[in-house]
Amino acid sequence: MQIPRSIYFDYNATTPLDPAVREAMLPFLSEAWGNPSSIHQVGRRARARLDEARDRAAVFLGAKPSEITFTSGGTEANNLAIFGAARLLKNKGKHLITSAIEHPSVLHCFDYLETHEGFSVTRLPVSRAGRVSAEHLKKAIRPDTVLVSVMAANNEIGTLQPVGELGAICRERGIIFHTDAVQWFGKEPFDHIHQFNADLVSICAHKFHGPKGAGLLYIKSPLHPDPILFGGGHENERRAGTESLPPILGLVEAMEKFTKPPVFQAARLKPLSAKLIAAIETIKGCEMASPKEGVLANTVAFVVPAADGLSLMAGLDMEGICASSGSACSAGSLEPSHVIMAIHGGISANSLVRFSLGRDTTEAEVDWVCSILPEVIRRAQPHQ
Ligand SMILES: Cc1ncc(COP(=O)(O)O)c(C=O)c1O
Known part of the structure; x- marks a missing residue:
């Protein structure tokens, strides 16, 4: 590949x-x-x-x-x-x-x-x-x-x-x-x-x-x-x-x-997101945070147990993958995601990963991320 x-x-x-x-x-x-x-x-x-x-x-x-x-x-x-x-x-x-x-x-x-x-x-x-x-x-x-x-x-x-x-x-x-x-x-x-x-x-x-x-x-x-x-x-x-x-x-x-029609084409992005979701669901302990229905076609967010957001982001970045942990606008901060806290009732949520795809995302990129993700996650979970 x-x-x-x-x-x-x-x-x-x-x-x-x-x-x-x-x-x-x-x-x-x-x-x-x-x-x-x-x-x-x-x-x-x-x-x-x-x-x-x-x-x-x-x-x-x-x-x-x-x-x-x-x-x-x-x-x-x-x-x-x-x-x-x-x-x-x-x-x-x-x-x-x-x-x-x-x-x-x-x-x-x-x-x-x-x-x-x-x-x-x-x-x-x-x-x-x-x-x-x-x-x-x-x-x-x-x-x-x-x-x-x-x-x-x-x-x-x-x-x-x-x-x-x-x-x-x-x-x-x-x-x-x-x-x-x-x-x-x-x-x-x-x-x-x-x-x-x-x-x-x-x-x-x-x-x-x-x-x-x-x-x-x-x-x-x-x-x-x-x-x-x-x-x-x-x-x-x-x-x-x-x-x-x-x-x-x-x-x-x-x-x-x-914006009319949307530049983020749902018909093209949905299958790419589905591929990522399928790969994430095979990784032990990972849990989808994005809902299955009524969701932006480009957004795939999930929670990784026993790993913190910074290690995950650094691990992904070392592989050339730009993603986000928690609110993008406070990137660099290790604040737990308030969204996950609100949904899960206050459980520590340091390990949110958000992939958000766009106009130039290719299937080859998605395939590469799917192949490298289990190893990146394993490295970010020192005690597992
Ligand atoms: C939902 C939402 N509202 C508001 C903003 C703020 O936009 P800006 O930082 O460009 O002012 C953002 C930025 O990510 C956002 O995602």
Whole structure:
């Protein structure tokens, strides 16, 4: 078997910038360099291009241009949605609901609001598959609930949440619903933004071959969350700071090219993931963390007993395999995966391994990983 030199199985962490997206960004690093807020001609030219980008994003999503707020990425979109909506509505009620397995850029906002701003937060439990149930949500809702945030797809284990259903429950009750769709876009079939039944939707470009440092928050009108960045009146008074055209154009270009249909082709990725799963299931003690159904086709996560994440990652890396242990965004940290802790009720989860496949993943790479995996795992289990 020919051994590939470097195998990138970490597409949920980030994806490479697509060459065509890069090309589309280049003019905005040279000709259209003006400040969109300047009233002279150089500024007006930049403003026209920014307005165009917003119009394109709105048409693509099935939204109004005024409902699009460009941000620096998924983290900022989530922070703006949660802090912005909670603070806006604090006089109406101070109860918030989220799930136990959200990305840290959601969880830590709720932790902060609870610790420092007097909100009360319910963190919904999840099933063995990592799924939130409509029944749990209904039971958790109180008369003073003002905001619910549940992610569309989990970054660590790939579980898809029934966000349309959860959103409808919130809408019936006049509660604002936010979904972090950062891992969802580019992987699941997208039709229009209303399919989430959400008032707030977070999107991030680098998860579908766009640039890093670019995201957007869809804000259903007439909602106007409190800003989290103060300064000028940019982005309809929602996000102060001179807009950076290259990442914004890169985001819009990538979204148009790679989310409809999804660049992560389920039909191609499913059989590759199935091969990995079959190989993992033959390794003694390994347990799948990703559910069998209702899961992103590219994500294969599993737990290895008596081995820690760092040894596993180092062992895989020595073989040229780039994977992730726990939350990709805190890579390098040995924190147990909060997702596995929530599912398994607090058992130490140092040994999560996540493979996330993508556009350039080949069958040869999958075969190679399947062949080397038992030995890498054995080496990371000194006491077995
Ligand atoms: C589900 C989810 N939300 C939010 C983010 C944050 O995105 P960024 O780090 O680009 O701001 C990530 C990043 O991995 C993610 O997976």
